[in-house]
Structure formats: C-alpha cells, structure tokens
Amino acid sequence: MTLGKHLDYFYDFVLMHQGNTSMLWPRRIISGYKSLLCYTLKGSKALPVTNVLGKYHGSRSDKRFHQWGQEIHSAHYYIDVFSREGDLVVDYFLGGGTFAEVCKRLNRNFVGFEIDHEVYEGALSRLDGALGPNEKGRQYGMELI
Numbered sequence: 001m002t003l004g005k006h007l008d009y010f011y012d013f014v015l016m017h018q019g020n021t022s023m024l025w026p027r028r029i030i031s032g033y034k035s036l037l038c039y040t041l042k043g044s045k046a047l048p049v050t051n052v053l054g055k056y057h058g059s060r061s062d063k064r065f066h067q068w069g070q071e072i073h074s075a076h077y078y079i080d081v082f083s084r085e086g087d088l089v090v091d092y093f094l095g096g097g098t099f100a101e102v103c104k105r106l107n108r109n110f111v112g113f114e115i116d117h118e119v120y121e122g123a124l125s126r127l128d129g130a131l132g133p134n135e136k137g138r139q140y141g142m143e144l145i
C-alpha cells in the first residue's frame with residue numbers, strides 16, 4: 001500500500017451509523033459503518049491521548065450544513081482522543097465544516113481545504129465571527145483552493 005511507504009499503519013477504527021444505513025450504489029453495498037484508517041508518522045511511537053473504542057457508535061446523520069455532513073458527536077470523539085489542546089488538525093475535505101466547528105470548541109488549531117466555493121461559504125457562515133468571508137476563513141485556517 002502506498003501510504004505504508006511513508007507512514008506506519010496503526011489501526012482500522014469503525015464508526016457505526018445510527019439509524020439509516022447508507023447505500024454504496026456503484027458496488028451494491030449496504031453499508032452500516034465508516035472505516036477510519038489510522039496511520040502514524042514512520043517510526044513514531046505516538047499513542048492516542050486516552051484509550052479509544054475500536055468501534056464507536058455515532059449519532060444520527062446531520063445534513064444541515066452539507067449533503068454529506070458528518071454528525072458532530074463522532075467528530076468530537078475522535079478529535080478529543082487523538083489530539084490535545086493547541087494541536088493542529090487538518091481536514092482536506094471541509095464540506096459543511098463539522099471538524100472546523102469541533103476544533104474551535106476544543107481549542108485545536110485547524111486547517112481546512114474546500115474546492116467548492118458555495119460549500120466553503122456555507123462552512124464559513126456556520127462559524128461565528130463578524131469578519132468578511134476571506135478574513136473569517138483565514139481566522140479559522142481555511143483557504144478556498
């Protein structure tokens with residue numbers, strides 16, 4: 001696996017969906033969970049901040065901010081167990097800004113990337129602040145790319 005060239009495999013965590021399952025139409029799979037592949041820097045002895053559930057039960061889906069939005073409780077759980085206050089969290093697929101909001105609540109630094117301008121604006125409006133969109137985005141470490 002290409003990732004394995006640069007990183008060490010740590011674990012494959014399972015996030016159970018609550019309520020509705022989701023359908024992966026192209027592959028005819030009725031999925032009841034998300035798989036979270038976890039890697040560490042090569043040679044690192046890093047561990048989670050505390051004991052982590054291999055299988056976590058998320059709450060009901062939340063599509064208020066994005067059609068594929070992650071519900072906030074599981075994002076909160078994983079950020080809490082894998083990082084400390086002041087750490088940097090990077091989200092390459094910002095979407096509705098779920099991880100940005102959690103990072104703000106938990107005092108993590110945050111960098112997010114989003115390719116879709118409208119979606120980016122939606123994530124910005126989710127977060128508090130009276131600044132204009134660009135300044136507000138940079139305040140949260142987000143950049144429209």
Ligand SMILES: C[S@@+](CC[C@H](N)C(=O)[O-])C[C@H]1O[C@@H](n2cnc3c(N)ncnc32)[C@H](O)[C@@H]1O
Nearest residue numbers: 066068069070093095096097098113114115116
């Ligand atoms: C599944 S959604 C993320 C949902 C997010 N976790 C939430 O809770 O709202 C994926 C997002 O990644 C964006 N995206 C897709 N390809 C991208 C790329 N190459 N660079 C940056 N963003 C990208 C999409 O526009 C979409 O908003």
